[in-house]
Amino acid sequence: MTASNPLPYVVFGVTGRTGAAAADALLRAGQSVRVVVRDPAKGRCWAERGAEVALADLTDLASMTRALTRVQGAYVVSPQHYNREDLFELADLIAGTTARAAAAANVPKLVALSSVGADRESGTGWIGMNRMFERRLAETGIATVFLRAAYFMENWMPMVGHAMRTGTLPAFLAPAQRRLPMVATADVGRAAAALLQEEWKGTRIVNLAGPQDYAPNDVAAILSSMLDKPVDVAVLPEAEWPQALAGAGFSAAALAGFTEMTRGLNGAHIGMGSDSSAIGRAGTTPLEHVIKGWQPTE
Template sequence: MTVSSLPYAVFGVTGRTGAAAADALLQAGQRVRVVVRNPAQSQPWADRGAEVAVADLTDVASMTRALRNVRGAYVVCPQQYGREDLFEQAAWMADAVAKAAVAAGVPRLVALSSVGADRDCKIGWIGMNRVFEQRVGDAGVPTIFLRAAYFMENWTPFVHQAVRSGTLPTFLAPPQRRIPMVATLDVGRAAAALLQEEWTQTRAVTLTGPQDYSPHDVAAVVSATIHKPVDVAVLPPADWPLALAGAHFSKAALAGFTEMTVGLNSSHIDIKSDASAAQRAGTTALEQVIAAIARSQQPG
């Protein structure tokens, strides 16, 4: 690992993985350029010595400026679940990233993707990641698509319910089946590590946690943290729209969530389905993430 006079550009620093990537790079002594849509969100990073670029992920000109004269970039395209055209919006952002990366001459990209992006159908939301991989991959810029497993932080609202009620709802079934999960902290750290490595070929890298986990494992961590029994309640598909009402998903987003979750439960979406992808594992255990979420809901 070497330190260059050129910075690494990091998108998504107002979210978990982007913040973790920028932090890891700064901790390593690297120069960092955070890319934000709202300049007001950049001050904490500027205070740490990061450069700041302002760009809109659908605007090629501002994206090109943000990506010019960098050593590499970590790109996160936020998915806008309240929109009926969320898949079209994701495609526009993918095109903008691809065009800007070429115009700016970016030497390499690490792009956040998802388990299942290698599948060509029945993947719901993950279809946005698949389009992203295709559009950016076709641009010819060396890119690692970081296919992350199920985020441990996805459990946050359900852990909150479990702390209040003693029951952990879940869309995943059967509840004893373990699947790969990963902490968002490890996703950001992996992105930072990959940016600092030497490589020139476009490829996919899967990222899991140190082991696989089930809904029962999540409930056990909550129970141990709050010192009360916690049951697991699998929500049937007919109840999913009501359970997600507070998320304000569009009809298209709800349909995409349903198809994706059915794919996860049937193992159609599987971290090992692409034999050509390299495999990495984070070090953050489920217990660390879930216990912290549960403690945040306890009085005092």
Template sequence: MFAIMGATGQTGGMALAAILEAGRQARAIVRDPERARSVVGEGATLAKADLDDIDALTAALTGVEAAYVLNPVSVVADDVFAAAARTGAAIAEAIRRAGVPHVVALSSSGAHHAEGTGIVRSLHRFEAVLRGAAPSLTFIRATEFMENWGGMLGVAAEHGVLPSMRQPLDRREETVSARDVGRQVAQELLRPHAGERIVNLKGPAEYAPEDAARALSELLGKPVTAVATPRAEWEDGLIAAGLGASYARELAALYDAMNAGRAAFEPVGETRRGSVTLKEALAGLLAGSPG
């Protein structure tokens, strides 16, 4: 039995599907089983647990041979780091209490830095609190998700522009599809080991914002131009999109770090590349859009 957190999300959903396709049993850890069933499907069992509830998490993790864990920070938390610290501590304690033998945890490029990486600092702390919680521990440090362009697709389709906090617009950087992350998670769940392993996960190639705009031009059948969003507008724009002030500030700080090259991979661990191209990821987003 494999336990999967985030089974209704991008990486967890793909990991769950891959585990089931491999003929293994899976337990999806969800907040609302009734709502999750329509997303998860009938192949997995469901375990109800809030990620801050140590007792519920312990029950959900008991008896599994491996678990996929992640620390999704609430975008409206008053203090994103305090919220992430509470959740991370609860997850680590539940792993210890349940005696989970093998854990795969989602992290990020740049997570080896204690400071200077904005919201990724929460994952630096998540890694720290998980160390020693299980005898076999794998951190998947993924680069920026291609699916992060999803929030801009409506603007691109309507106005023919693709606003970008990634700058300069012609600089190609590492990016990976959440689909590839989920598939890698499944592979790592089936690969227990002694001690700690780091897997750095990248996409099949590097891409620039201008590459995303060109791909969208082809997919939408209309010209799309990448445009640099001025730094002074980042936080207000993120808040207007529904993020809390704390998350908006730290997400903007992450893009500062990425643009300055401070969120790159640490030269340790194993490196893997996914197969989903940026155009394929964008096509998937468009296919899932209303209308």
């Protein structure tokens, strides 16, 4: 299959999971693709697959505008720098630069990675950065889909590694029996690629969940079945969160953002049903598949 329009789709975040999945899906569909990276070495594997490679810094208007010029559309992301104290200020800078570059380049449409809860004005922690991204892009008037993803299934992977070693699954989400929408990052990228290839105008909000909801108890049950041994859930009280995350490299501001976000999830302040204007879609990847494909890092 070959693309009828020679102009490419631009994909940011290809060194991460959702961007890589989006670029892969577009290439498999026969579309022209331009991937955006900071390091040329990170683009070589995509060039070998026939993608164009553009170099840009997300805070540099000139390079971002060049990357977004003469395209069919773009999948844009705002990576969050959890090691920095100014992560919210940096996120706003990236959002503003992306918006100005997209407007200067006359991009016809955007799909922007966001999060469930981005409709909330406060009490969402890290998700506030997604809200910034949405607001900056909405100000451009460009046709945009805000792809609000549910809780990433991959967020469980550090705890899964601990459970495999010890038989105990630590959990920040509570209570242990309460199910929440979760989605695989591969499904997020595939949804972004599909949306880019659809015809639409104006602003749309798409909530993306997985094929079913999961509770911490369900994660433990999946692991127990895989390992053929009991796995228990240990819900961590908030007072223990800083110690549990001590090795994650979070700044104090990032830890505060994580805490507020997790409180919002546990208290149902953050949820799929809070924005009645959102359109619901579902991915197809079950949590079992994500866990089985997980590889521990050294």
